Amino acid sequence: xxxxxxxxxxxxxxxxxxxxxxxxxxxxxxxxxxxxxxxxxxxxxxxxxxxxxxxxxxxxxxxxxxxxxxxxxxxxxxxxxxxxxxxxxxxxxxxxxxxxxxxxxxxxxxxxxxxxxxxxxxxxxxxxxxxxxxxxxxxxxxxxxxxxxxxxxxxxxxxxxxxxxxxxxxxxxxxxxxxxxxxxxxxxxxxxxxxxxxxxxxxxxxxxxxxxxxxxxxxxxxxxxxxxxxxxxxxxxxxxxxxxxxxxxxxxxxxxxxxxxxxxxxxxxxxxxxxxxxxxxxxxxxxxxxxxxxxxxxxxxxxxxxxxxxxxxxxxxxxxxxxxxxxxxxxxxxxxxxxxxxxxxxxxxxx
Amino acid sequence: xxxxxxxxxxxxxxxxxxxxxxxxxxxxxxxxxxxxxxxxxxxxxxxxxxxxxxxxxxxxxxxxxxxxxxxxxxxxxxxxxxxxxxxxxxxxxxxxxxxxxxxxxxxxxxxxxxxxxxxxxxxxxxxxxxxxxxxxxxxxxxxxxxxxxxxxxxxxxxxxxxxxxxxxxxxxxxxxxxxxxxxxxxxxxxxxxxxxxxxxxx
Numbered sequence: 001x002x003x004x005x006x007x008x009x010x011x012x013x014x015x016x017x018x019x020x021x022x023x024x025x026x027x028x029x030x031x032x033x034x035x036x037x038x039x040x041x042x043x044x045x046x047x048x049x050x051x052x053x054x055x056x057x058x059x060x061x062x063x064x065x066x067x068x069x070x071x072x073x074x075x076x077x078x079x080x081x082x083x084x085x086x087x088x089x090x091x092x093x094x095x096x097x098x099x100x101x102x103x104x105x106x107x108x109x110x111x112x113x114x115x116x117x118x119x120x121x122x123x124x125x126x127x128x129x130x131x132x133x134x135x136x137x138x139x140x141x142x143x144x145x146x147x148x149x150x151x152x153x154x155x156x157x158x159x160x161x162x163x164x165x166x167x168x169x170x171x172x173x174x175x176x177x178x179x180x181x182x183x184x185x186x187x188x189x190x191x192x193x194x195x196x197x198x199x200x201x202x203x204x205x206x207x208x209x210x211x212x213x214x215x216x217x218x219x220x221x222x223x224x225x226x227x228x229x230x231x232x233x234x235x236x237x238x239x240x241x242x243x244x245x246x247x248x249x250x251x252x253x254x255x256x257x258x259x260x261x262x263x264x265x266x267x268x269x270x271x272x273x274x275x276x277x278x279x280x281x282x283x284x285x286x287x288x289x290x291x292x293x294x295x296x297x298x299x300x301x302x303x304x305x306x307x308x309x310x311x312x313x314x315x316x317x318x319x320x321x322x323x324x325x326x327x328x329x330x331x332x333x334x335x336x337x338x339x340x341x342x343x344x345x346x347x348x349x350x351x
Numbered sequence: 352x353x354x355x356x357x358x359x360x361x362x363x364x365x366x367x368x369x370x371x372x373x374x375x376x377x378x379x380x381x382x383x384x385x386x387x388x389x390x391x392x393x394x395x396x397x398x399x400x401x402x403x404x405x406x407x408x409x410x411x412x413x414x415x416x417x418x419x420x421x422x423x424x425x426x427x428x429x430x431x432x433x434x435x436x437x438x439x440x441x442x443x444x445x446x447x448x449x450x451x452x453x454x455x456x457x458x459x460x461x462x463x464x465x466x467x468x469x470x471x472x473x474x475x476x477x478x479x480x481x482x483x484x485x486x487x488x489x490x491x492x493x494x495x496x497x498x499x500x501x502x503x504x505x506x507x508x509x510x511x512x513x514x515x516x517x518x519x520x521x522x523x524x525x526x527x528x529x530x531x532x533x534x535x536x537x538x539x540x541x542x543x544x545x546x547x548x549x550x551x552x553x
Binding site: 010013014016017018021023048049051052053055056057059060061062063064065066067068069070072073074 | 366368375376379380383384387388393396403474477481492495496497502518520521522525527528531538539
């Protein structure tokens with residue numbers, strides 16, 4: 001209401017001001033004249049405006065102190081083309097989203113590894129009461145079965161990514177049990193297959209688990225472990241056992257999201273040592289191992305990881321995630337700088 | 352007979368400096384005056400005016416017809432506002448400058464009675480009141496009230512709609528009126544009368 005009134009007021013000021021200059025349509029002129037006939041205020045305002053304009057117009061015209069004629073044609077200056085604020089802004093947000101995506105993807109998968117290693121420690125510790133409270137038994141068993149079927153059949157990265165990014169609904173479907181299945185399968189696989197890849201896998205897993213041993217705050221229930229044992233042989237037989245092993249951590253993640261406090265704690269405490277662990281094992285082992293460890297953190301890379309395992313010649317597909325992150329960060333910073341420059345340039349040209 | 356503007360522009364584009372200087376001669380006073388009213392400083396205005404024509408010469412190819420005056424004044428007002436801003440970034444200097452700003456040089460022509468009244472302090476005061484306006488309003492007041500441009504042409508200069516000119520002008524004039532009222536003892540009779548009428552009413 002006040003705003004409406006203010007707008008009408010402003011329109012009246014504009015009409016009167018334009019009337020002083022004769023910059024009104026015939027209709028507006030009639031409106032002003034009616035207004036003037038009715039309102040003492042309007043008459044005074046018009047008089048004041050007129051007096052103000054008269055006063056300003058009486059300012060003398062200034063004589064230029066000299067001629068501004070050019071002695072010689074000025075050199076053409078190279079002017080930098082600059083994209084518009086809209087372009088730079090859009091590019092900046094794309095780079096920022098890319099960065100967020102890369103970092104989030106990385107963190108999620110570091111978590112996966114943390115879980116992956118953490119599972120191993122379960123076997124060392126019998127303290128499972130905590131996790132029992134978090135994951136109700138029946139739900140775990142049901143969903144465990146569901147995913148055990150699901151896991152080997154979903155080698156597409158899209159599926160994996162969708163699952164890892166999933167909200168609560170999907171995480172409810174993603175069971176906690178296969179998480180436990182993962183390390184056991186990995187271990188069985190590695191013991192039976194002398195393939196270097198599998199051995200490496202275990203190395204990594206065990207190295208990771210050492211850091212986690214102390215923090216057994218998130219113990220899956222006993223029932224879960226049983227489910228795992230039941231599931232394990234099947235998965236072992238499947239040629240893509242790796243798949244299951246790598247998807248398992250996601251399931252664990254889902255579980256974590258059901259227990260926000262515990263998950264958070266783990267986020268904070270485990271990420272850093274875990275990442276370091278992974279890297280140190282990378283550094284220690286052959287280049288081939290780097291592939292494995294670098295693949296692991298990226299859920300969308302599962303298929304590629306599989307290929308690495310399947311094909312011994314195929315060993316340089318690893319996505320340099322860290323480099324990509326740095327690149328995206330630099331890109332975002334540079335582009336936001338460009339946006340600032342564009343904003344300044346626009347402001348200048350606006351008048 | 353003077354060559355017309357499009358012809359001068361064409362010749363300037365072809366590298367005829369005398370043609371361009373004919374344009375300069377034609378518009379330098381207006382360019383200088385608009386700059387001076389926006390900046391409130393004749394030395395800065397001088398620099399801006401020179402820079403305006405240098406820039407105009409460089410970007411003649413960017414002139415797409417229309418009003419040459421509006422185009423030149425646009426460059427001038429943009430440069431003036433730039434200069435205002437860069438001066439604002441050094442507040443200490445700008446304060447001092449505001450206090451000791453030298454008066455505008457007025458050519459000694461036969462002073463009419465009104466001009467007589469407007470000498471010295473009052474002239475300073477009006478310019479100071481214009482300077483107290485926000486930059487966008489100041490530019491429109493300088494263009495329309497000081498330079499006498501039509502709303503259409505002023506809109507072309509500031510690159511906005513006529514409605515924008517209207518509203519900035521209305522706001523700027525009201526503000527100007529208010530700050531002029533603070534110096535009513537300097538104002539000519541015409542203005543003081545209005546003021547008195549207002550005081551007795553209120």
